[in-house]
Amino acid sequence: MAFAGIDVGSLATKAVIFDGQRVVSYAVRRTGADSLNAAIACFKEALSLSGLDESRIERVVATGYGRLRVPFAQREVTEITCHGRGASFLFPMTRTVIDIGGQDSKIITLDGKGRVLDFVMNDKCAAGTGRFLEVMAQALELNLEEFAEQAFKARRPLPINSMCTVFAESEIISLLAEGARKEDIVWGLHLSIARRILGMARRLAIEDEITFTGGVAKNKGMIRALKAVLGRPLNVPEEPQITGALGAAILASL
Amino acid sequence: MDLRGLFPILRHGAFYRLVRPLVCLYVRKDRNPPFRLWVDFLCRLLGRAYGKEGRTIWVNAFFPVEIVYAMGACPFIPEIHASLVAYFNLSRRPIELGGVSLSTDICSFFRCAMGLLEDGILPKPDIVLSSSHLCDGAAKFFSEIAKLVGVRHAFLGVPIVRVRGVKERFARQLRDLTFEVAESLGLTFQEKMLSAVLEKARIAWRLIREINVLRRTRPAPFPGSEGLSYVAGMNFYAMGSDEGVRFFAALREYVHKRVQRKRGYLKHERWRVLWLHHIRPYYPNPIFSFLGRHGVSVPFEEANYLYWPEPDPTSPFLSIAEKLLSNPWYSPLADRIEIVKKMAADYGVHGAIHFSHWGCRQTSSGAMLVGEALREMGIRFLVLPGDGCDPDNFSAGQTLTRLCAFVESLGAE
Numbered sequence: 001m002a003f004a005g006i007d008v009g010s011l012a013t014k015a016v017i018f019d020g021q022r023v024v025s026y027a028v029r030r031t032g033a034d035s036l037n038a039a040i041a042c043f044k045e046a047l048s049l050s051g052l053d054e055s056r057i058e059r060v061v062a063t064g065y066g067r068l069r070v071p072f073a074q075r076e077v078t079e080i081t082c083h084g085r086g087a088s089f090l091f092p093m094t095r096t097v098i099d100i101g102g103q104d105s106k107i108i109t110l111d112g113k114g115r116v117l118d119f120v121m122n123d124k125c126a127a128g129t130g131r132f133l134e135v136m137a138q139a140l141e142l143n144l145e146e147f148a149e150q151a152f153k154a155r156r157p158l159p160i161n162s163m164c165t166v167f168a169e170s171e172i173i174s175l176l177a178e179g180a181r182k183e184d185i186v187w188g189l190h191l192s193i194a195r196r197i198l199g200m201a202r203r204l205a206i207e208d209e210i211t212f213t214g215g216v217a218k219n220k221g222m223i224r225a226l227k228a229v230l231g232r233p234l235n236v237p238e239e240p241q242i243t244g245a246l247g248a249a250i251l252a253s254l
Numbered sequence: 255m256d257l258r259g260l261f262p263i264l265r266h267g268a269f270y271r272l273v274r275p276l277v278c279l280y281v282r283k284d285r286n287p288p289f290r291l292w293v294d295f296l297c298r299l300l301g302r303a304y305g306k307e308g309r310t311i312w313v314n315a316f317f318p319v320e321i322v323y324a325m326g327a328c329p330f331i332p333e334i335h336a337s338l339v340a341y342f343n344l345s346r347r348p349i350e351l352g353g354v355s356l357s358t359d360i361c362s363f364f365r366c367a368m369g370l371l372e373d374g375i376l377p378k379p380d381i382v383l384s385s386s387h388l389c390d391g392a393a394k395f396f397s398e399i400a401k402l403v404g405v406r407h408a409f410l411g412v413p414i415v416r417v418r419g420v421k422e423r424f425a426r427q428l429r430d431l432t433f434e435v436a437e438s439l440g441l442t443f444q445e446k447m448l449s450a451v452l453e454k455a456r457i458a459w460r461l462i463r464e465i466n467v468l469r470r471t472r473p474a475p476f477p478g479s480e481g482l483s484y485v486a487g488m489n490f491y492a493m494g495s496d497e498g499v500r501f502f503a504a505l506r507e508y509v510h511k512r513v514q515r516k517r518g519y520l521k522h523e524r525w526r527v528l529w530l531h532h533i534r535p536y537y538p539n540p541i542f543s544f545l546g547r548h549g550v551s552v553p554f555e556e557a558n559y560l561y562w563p564e565p566d567p568t569s570p571f572l573s574i575a576e577k578l579l580s581n582p583w584y585s586p587l588a589d590r591i592e593i594v595k596k597m598a599a600d601y602g603v604h605g606a607i608h609f610s611h612w613g614c615r616q617t618s619s620g621a622m623l624v625g626e627a628l629r630e631m632g633i634r635f636l637v638l639p640g641d642g643c644d645p646d647n648f649s650a651g652q653t654l655t656r657l658c659a660f661v662e663s664l665g666a667e
Binding site: 080104121123203 | 634639
């Protein structure tokens with residue numbers, strides 16, 4: 001018997017097949033305009049990688065913004081609960097989760113069993129999210145991997161004052177026109193986001209251990225910036241993007 | 255939708271006299287008796303204000319309307335009418351219009367009311383009275399209103415420091431203001447008229463106290479969503495009026511019957527949450543239906559907490575002074591926290607939702623500390639940022655994700 005978790009996020013859809021003890025397989029693909037098809041395709045891909053037949057999947061739990069549009073899921077759970085479960089499974093001592101996804105960022109505090117005690121989310125704007133970083137990378141004509149690498153080559157961070165995606169983009173263009181180094185701009189951007197996350201985190205009583213999840217946790221520059229700003233170590237899963245889907249699969253198994 | 259096509263009709267007092275029985279008959283079908291009395295009250299009030307039956311005095315939501323009733327004038331609370339317009343999903347245009355003459359940094363309820371006045375929908379005041387409690391933007395808004403209409407604006411500064419003798423001095427200030435306003439409007443005012451009004455306020459106060467005790471029952475007999483709309487509206491608008499007494503007597507009767515029959519407003523109540531802050535989003539939104547679907551009742555709301563002592567008709571100005579000085583939202587935060595903790599215990603809630611209307615900085619800024627105190631009691635706490643009047647400042651997806659996670663955390667408990 002196996003269980004599945006589907007996390008339909010704003011940018012990426014993730015599926016995890018879980019056997020009750022470990023992750024059997026997973027798949028990640030862009031959500032695009034059709035979240036239903038993305039969920040189906042992602043689930044099929046994860047199933048195919050697992051070598052299991054669909055009939056072996058006992059239960060499916062959906063999460064993420066598109067969770068209500070997954071017809072084959074028996075239950076929908078918010079990504080807040082799922083990231084908590086997933087992070088706690090991967091790092092059992094986790095008491096705080098920082099999740100930065102495509103369209104929002106969250107700080108979640110957990111009890112010893114991975115249950116949500118409290119959470120805060122960013123406001124309606126995209127500041128400090130994966131989408132924000134994507135737009136900034138585009139403005140700098142870098143792909144996301146190059147963008148993250150630039151953060152390690154900075155000499156001095158250039159502060160980006162505006163956290164509005166549109167205004168920050170024009171601020172970057174102005175800095176480039178003034179001859180600023182891309183590396184310094186990138187590191188400044190990462191630090192600005194990390195400080196914003198810290199501001200959110202301060203609204204809760206954050207406790208160690210802290211686990212960083214979501215697609216943005218794949219960005220090494222962001223990990224470095226968060227560690228610098230928080231002044232604490234961070235757990236980062238090997239595949240942080242699937243933590244929510246993993247949490248959903250764990251909930252499916254309970 | 256635009257209201258302008260209806261203007262000529264809406265501005266006639268006779269319109270409200272004509273529609274009142276029809277509207278009351280219509281709402282009889284599916285709503286409770288207190289709701290009908292609220293509709294009846296509004297029709298009468300608008301009929302008086304538009305029909306120029308006496309003086310109309312604009313006041314802010316927390317201004318003591320007892321004084322206005324004692325002068326024989328008609329109170330008009332623009333914030334409440336802004337919320338009514340939002341209820342009918344018509345607030346976008348007036349908010350946009352009001353944002354021209356008022357800073358867009360001022361609360362959307364005020365901008366909506368300003369837009370409605372500029373559009374000619376609201377009845378013109380003979381004088382504008384406002385108090386320093388509670389809203390930060392009120393002084394600016396009411397002075398602009400007075401300037402726009404060309405009437406006087408009298409401002410009541412409510413002391414925030416509780417030193418010895420402050421109540422007496424504030425009562426004298428209230429007395430001076432009342433006599434002076436009455437004289438300037440050519441109205442007759444005697445202290446015994448205020449005593450008579452306070453006698454009615456006392457009856458209403460006792461009824462509210464009973465209602466609030468009845469609402470502690472499980473399952474919750476009366477929905478918090480309605481407590482935050484017309485019940486709070488009558489709390490602001492009708493203290494000291496005959497309509498207020500009738501309304502709260504009917505509400506007491508209604509809640510009492512439901513308690514006797516053990517009828518909760520939800521079919522299955524799984525969890526109970528307290529609604530903090532005195533407003534909610536008034537435009538169509540899925541918040542309360544979502545909570546209801548998940549078995550989460552809102553048995554009580556901070557808006558209807560009876561924070562002031564029983565009105566005393568023998569010392570009317572002192573009594574009103576005491577009411578204003580007791581306001582927990584205009585006091586040190588520690589006072590509000592104690593009251594919130596008491597409400598949480600009295601109503602046996604599992605969680606609390608603090609609706610942080612962005613325009614209410616004075617209340618929203620305390621949310622984190624209120625939350626800390628509740629968490630210490632083992633009560634789950636959610637800050638729900640939003641806007642009570644402007645639907646363009648509301649994101650259903652974001653709100654429902656927060657609410658959903660909050661409900662899940664109640665379940666985890």
